[in-house]
Amino acid sequence: MTFEDLFGCDVTVSDKGSITSWNETMMGFLAHSASTADALGKTLKLEPDFALAHACRGLFSMLLARRELSTVAQEAHTKADNCRLINPVSFRENCFIDALKAWLTGNPSRSVKLMEQILSKSPHDAMAMKMSQAIRFMLGDGPGMRRSLERISKVYSEGHEASGYFKGCHAFALEEAGEYRLAEAAGREGLELAPDDAWGLHAVAHVYDMTGRAQDGLNWLSGKEIAWQHCNNFRYHVWWHIALMHLDLGEYDKVFELYDTEIRLDKTDDYRDIANATSILMRLEFDGVNVGERWEELAELAASRTEDNCLAFADLHYMLALCGAGENKAASSLVGNMEGCHKHRDSCEMSSIISHPGLLAAKGLEAYRDQDFELAYSDLSNARADMVKIGGSHAQRDIFERMTIESALRAGLGSQARILLRERDLHRGHRDGYSEARWQILDLKAAPQKVSGNSNFAATDVA
Ligand SMILES: [Fe+2]
Numbered sequence: 001m002t003f004e005d006l007f008g009c010d011v012t013v014s015d016k017g018s019i020t021s022w023n024e025t026m027m028g029f030l031a032h033s034a035s036t037a038d039a040l041g042k043t044l045k046l047e048p049d050f051a052l053a054h055a056c057r058g059l060f061s062m063l064l065a066r067r068e069l070s071t072v073a074q075e076a077h078t079k080a081d082n083c084r085l086i087n088p089v090s091f092r093e094n095c096f097i098d099a100l101k102a103w104l105t106g107n108p109s110r111s112v113k114l115m116e117q118i119l120s121k122s123p124h125d126a127m128a129m130k131m132s133q134a135i136r137f138m139l140g141d142g143p144g145m146r147r148s149l150e151r152i153s154k155v156y157s158e159g160h161e162a163s164g165y166f167k168g169c170h171a172f173a174l175e176e177a178g179e180y181r182l183a184e185a186a187g188r189e190g191l192e193l194a195p196d197d198a199w200g201l202h203a204v205a206h207v208y209d210m211t212g213r214a215q216d217g218l219n220w221l222s223g224k225e226i227a228w229q230h231c232n233n234f235r236y237h238v239w240w241h242i243a244l245m246h247l248d249l250g251e252y253d254k255v256f257e258l259y260d261t262e263i264r265l266d267k268t269d270d271y272r273d274i275a276n277a278t279s280i281l282m283r284l285e286f287d288g289v290n291v292g293e294r295w296e297e298l299a300e301l302a303a304s305r306t307e308d309n310c311l312a313f314a315d316l317h318y319m320l321a322l323c324g325a326g327e328n329k330a331a332s333s334l335v336g337n338m339e340g341c342h343k344h345r346d347s348c349e350m351s352s353i354i355s356h357p358g359l360l361a362a363k364g365l366e367a368y369r370d371q372d373f374e375l376a377y378s379d380l381s382n383a384r385a386d387m388v389k390i391g392g393s394h395a396q397r398d399i400f401e402r403m404t405i406e407s408a409l410r411a412g413l414g415s416q417a418r419i420l421l422r423e424r425d426l427h428r429g430h431r432d433g434y435s436e437a438r439w440q441i442l443d444l445k446a447a448p449q450k451v452s453g454n455s456n457f458a459a460t461d462v463a
Helices: 016-031 036-046 051-063 067-086 091-104 108-121 126-139 142-150 163-176 180-193 198-210 214-221 234-248 252-263 271-286 294-305 312-324 328-344 349-369 373-384 394-410 414-428 433-443
Strands: 002-004 010-012
Touching: 010 051, 010 091, 016 036, 016 051, 016 126, 036 051, 051 067, 051 091, 051 126, 067 091, 091 108, 091 126, 108 126, 108 142, 108 349, 126 142, 126 163, 142 163, 163 180, 163 198, 180 198, 198 214, 198 234, 198 394, 214 234, 234 252, 234 271, 234 433, 252 271, 271 294, 271 312, 271 394, 294 312, 294 328, 312 328, 312 349, 312 394, 328 349, 349 373, 349 394, 373 394, 373 414, 394 414, 394 433, 414 433
Parallel strands: none
Antiparallel strands: 002 010
């Protein structure tokens, strides 16, 4: 039978009572809550033939960008497909099932289009709204995020159940577009409407990052732990943002404290956690700070993900871990597998992105590890224009931007480093601590220093 869920959208289930747990699933997904998987599990236990819930299980699996979860997603699609053969489902539900299929066959952009088709008919479908943003995030499609949200915004200004989460998503899209003032306002409004919306809260943290206002960012996040304590491992990402702010202020002890007690509280190999960890260690090393044995733990986990090739962003962060610990064999293996993606570039969107710019960037990381800074600069600067395609946020991809600058500095390419820094400053709206320190080096015409040893990725002390 067809009923309406919390957002007034069609769901095909046998018992109206089971919609409660489906609503919890949707709200959990919007809030990045750790409870989402349990709510979805409960829904499927109550409604084993609920096609939409199976499709969402598959899409949630794909969002985690892990090779083994493609099998889970494929099984979920088969179940969803069988369910809709037995009980015909609504347009919305068909689109979700087809979106999963599109991603499984290598075309996540098609999955996004299907979410947009739902939103054209039902702009109030907050599940499709959030799914569209989540997939676009992995495709680095900031402009698309903004377009998607702004064409449906009217619906969410009229007392919609998800209006706070909508504003949080809009805040993030605005921030990625460089509309910092609008993003901050939207994020603050959103959090008032949805106090558990860690995504919106963190969109405002992005604004402070991009505008070099680390202390303001710390003030904003301080005392708001309730917004992210309930989260899945997204909570580690919020701690990462806090650590970045301390790093920008040169408070390295605090960075290490957060790294050891929050960011790596769980030693997971989730690519988002590995990205948080590797990129903070790398930033510390750019600043000449010794990070001790911390690379090893990450490299051990990354070594078992060298055949993933699900997402360039993930592969590049595994690469950071492997290079950081001097696990050269595993790093070569990962690069080899990334090279292998070339033959699938026409049939699989993610393989195409891994093939370029992913592979070039990975080779740049290898060259940096080998202290061949000229080659590192060449590879990274050639990848740079397309790096947005690897996905993630500007703040996350900044690690590759910094490495390109560090390569230029260490290769003695002062004028190239100046161009990169100037572009970075313009893009970010204001100089941050990193930029100030590098301009100081360039203005003083300090000779970049190379140091020996490769146990740590970037054992240099330019800053
Ligand atoms: Fe973030």
